[in-house]
Amino acid sequence: MTRTEKLLRELVALPSVNPAFLPARSPRAGEQRVADFLAATAARAGLDVEFQKVAPGRSNLLARLSPSGKVRQRILLAPHMDTVNAADNQFTPSKRNGRLFGRGACDTKGSVATMMTALCELAEAGHRPAETEIVFVGLVDEEHKQAGSRALAASGLKADLAIVGEPTRLEVVTAHKGTLWLELETRGKSAHGSWPELGRNAIHAMARIVDLLQTAYSARLRRRRHWLLGCGTVSVGAICGGSQANIVPDRCSILIDRRTLPGETEAGVRRELVGLLRRKHLKVACVKRNFPPCYPLETDPKLPLVARFLRSVGQRQPVGVRYFCDASVLAHGGIPSMVFGPGDIAQAHTADEWISVAALERGRMLLRGFLESFS
Ligand SMILES: [Zn+2]
Missing domain, CATH: 3.40.630.10 (Zn peptidases)
Structure with missing residues (x-):
């Protein structure tokens, strides 16, 4: 040996x-x-x-x-x-x-x-x-x-x-690559499940965001390539929202794992993400999760x-x-x-x-x- x-x-x-x-x-x-x-x-x-x-x-x-x-x-x-x-x-x-x-x-x-x-x-x-x-x-x-x-x-x-x-x-x-974990939250308005039109469903709003992350946002990331690392990525790792079937949920949150390329900053990623969602008329609160930073x-x-x-x-x-x-x-x-x-x-x-x-x-x-x- x-x-x-x-x-x-x-x-x-x-x-x-x-x-x-x-x-x-x-x-x-x-x-x-x-x-x-x-x-x-x-x-x-x-x-x-x-x-x-x-x-x-x-x-x-x-x-x-x-x-x-x-x-x-x-x-x-x-x-x-x-x-x-x-x-x-x-x-x-x-x-x-x-x-x-x-x-x-x-x-x-x-x-x-x-x-x-x-x-x-x-x-x-x-x-x-x-x-x-x-x-x-x-x-x-x-x-x-x-x-x-x-x-x-x-x-x-x-x-x-x-x-x-x-x-x-x-x-x-x-x-x-670097690692950036962000929590995104949507807010709505609760209502009785039999009158959903009186509320604003935070889960429905989040579903559109999840879809956008996997489509438009991912496509945008694929257009930027680093010579050794390829592209940045985004992945939704967790989702949480609502409490029971007959209440229109007023909150929903997801955790996303964003792998960053050299030159990308946390502030830049947040700006890009929030801006993209805003253009699709989606309002979101964005909170950083990982501490300390992983550049x-x-x-x-x-x-x-x-x-x-x-x-x-x-x-x-x-x-x-x-x-x-x-x-x-x-x-x-x-x-x-x-x-x-x-x-x-x-x-x-x-x-x-x-x-x-x-x-x-x-x-x-x-x-x-x-x-x-x-x-
Ligand atoms: Zn190791």
Whole structure:
């Protein structure tokens, strides 16, 4: 068994479910077990270990390989340590046909194992970079509110590149969409169900809005394309209104999931949406739901370190992904960020989450090759 696979098995066996998805004081909750275990692993390899407290019992882990000379640039390897919840058997790693199964194997303890092993090997081999500090940053809370990356960005840590670990099939990702959750509400006037014409039905009004979102608004979004991300999207995820059959409802609300492209702002999206509905004589109240903000990511692939990483892993063009992650949080904190890691997002959060062991090894090799080039 390779060292990366062994580490991944150990990580899967240490539950680190995001506490947001569990009842209070669940024994599976929180990242601290994983952070402590990784800290011990890193210290044995000779890395300098430090915790950054984010919330009670929840800390980011920083493990540094300092350069032999002065620090002139800094590279972060930044995967998250939390996972979504899982069935009991998903905390016991198992292997079949070259695939390692278990919660987090793909999202994103596979990246954690790959990055940590590459860095430990570098430290043990005495490959101290000349002027580049390389820091493994295990982040908390990516799956919920990204408190870990937000705390890191707010701490003022300067870095020239962050490689955020997520399952990208070992492709270099420089762009992802943002997420904006909006609640739209229609108001009407209630009346007795036998005299509907005396009221104004808020559900009927909302039905027209839902239809418009799927037709005119979606068509408008399809006309704007980003070279790596394609189009923005809109999806109605929930609807709520009315109380009983014989009352004309005076309120109805929906929750929409709007995936945004670089350049789109929350204010702009609201303006566009409300304006479109108004032209169709539909009145709507619009309330933002997600907090804190989840902006899109767009990192210039021509930045020297990004271009160097692309060359190093043998990729000509970067790619984009649909899902939001820590990369845009770090990028908005001033750290040029990209996403890279073994595994496919199609296996993330599933009941039989797995990762290819060969991909883990290839990821470790690619990262190590890149990091060694700074020695
Ligand atoms: Zn993830």
